[in-house]
Amino acid sequence: MERSLSERYHRQRILREFGVIGQRKLLQTSVLVVGAGGLGCPALLYLTAAGFGRIGIIDNGLIELSNLHRQILYGTQDIGKKKVSCAKDALQKVNSDVEIDTFDVHLTSSNAIDIIAGYDIVIDGTDNFESRYLINDACAILERPLIYGAVSKYEGQVAIFANGINYRDIFPHPPKDGEIMNCSEAGVLNILPGIIGNFQANECIKLVTGIGEPLIGKLLTYNALNNQTYTVEIDRTELSKQLRPKSKQAFQEVDYAYLCAVQQASLEEISAEELRSLYTHNNIDIVDVREAFETPKLKKYSPIEIPLSTLDKEIRWIQKEIVVFVCQSGKRSLLAARRYTEMIQPQKKMVYSLKGGINSLERPI
């Protein structure tokens, strides 16, 4: 190993379990990071600094101001620029010995196999189920270890899918509309994807160097509020095998966008504009099902505030003939509208949910 290399990695090289051999293994390994966002940025930063041989980045997004609190490879001056180019520039400043490939594309079933096949390990740093199922199925076909990470408000999940175990062994089918109240717009504390992205980078280094116990076939949940972790074991399942496309060709024929499409129940949902015109009626109750701490408040519509979890107990407060449920992004409110319809005699009332939630209102306050 050259002197400069030996100096750069000195602090990890002197770890007995890691050593020169561990460093050489990193150098010989290529990693693909899908998504250069909240999870991808910290993972990329540490994998590059650690000295992996080659790193691929896929993302077709542009940098937005609202990305910057957690996507730490980018600065204010990068707004509007391509994520992959800015990420590459930032990473090469950290460590120019690492070869960085960029793919300014959206990963689809037609390009995934070709791109993923060029790497030894894949890190999933995406933010939607369509990409997650697509990456999972492609990695299963190509037998590439997949390091999964995902966040929701203050909690994150991490797992390594390898040795025949994959995401479909936990959740065989993509969720249907309303099954996940994962209002991504409900927010995320900036440090959380930072922690989870680093968990992913850590698992990647452990997997390659053989140090410790990588989370193969285990799903770890981390809670940033109480620092607790909870790890469960995953078993191979027959159902997962049946549901996954078995060949590259079968994979390329799957329409993941359709498979994971949020099927909107159009009848129950209204737009912000429809809400405004409905609000001219006197016999309308607007019900905000968010938790008390969530903002912005909907003062203009003087809503009744009933958090989703207490809806059943508080139903008596909803008395008018027209009822519109609202939440941050329109998912919890849809669930609430359905539950409310179950509990009352629907023919007597008109029950709606605000599609897109409070985020869809131009001036919510």
Place this chain on the structure above:
Amino acid sequence: MAISILFFGQLTDVTGCSQLKIAHVRDTDQLKDSLVERYPLLAHTKYVIAIDKKIIRTNVMLPQEVEVALLPPFSGG
């Protein structure tokens, strides 16, 4: 003689709590029914059950002292 139940992620939006102890029930099907009775929205929510830190797929008999975790899928990144 009790079951302790842990709720993760946005399941806590439905339950309003992250932990619960309930009297022993026979199996996971009964447990699900009793939870849906308590939290009707759970019926519409996707999650997987882990019994003593192992994910299960079918109805499983519950031992006297057991920890059950309900884990939803996360998608954010």
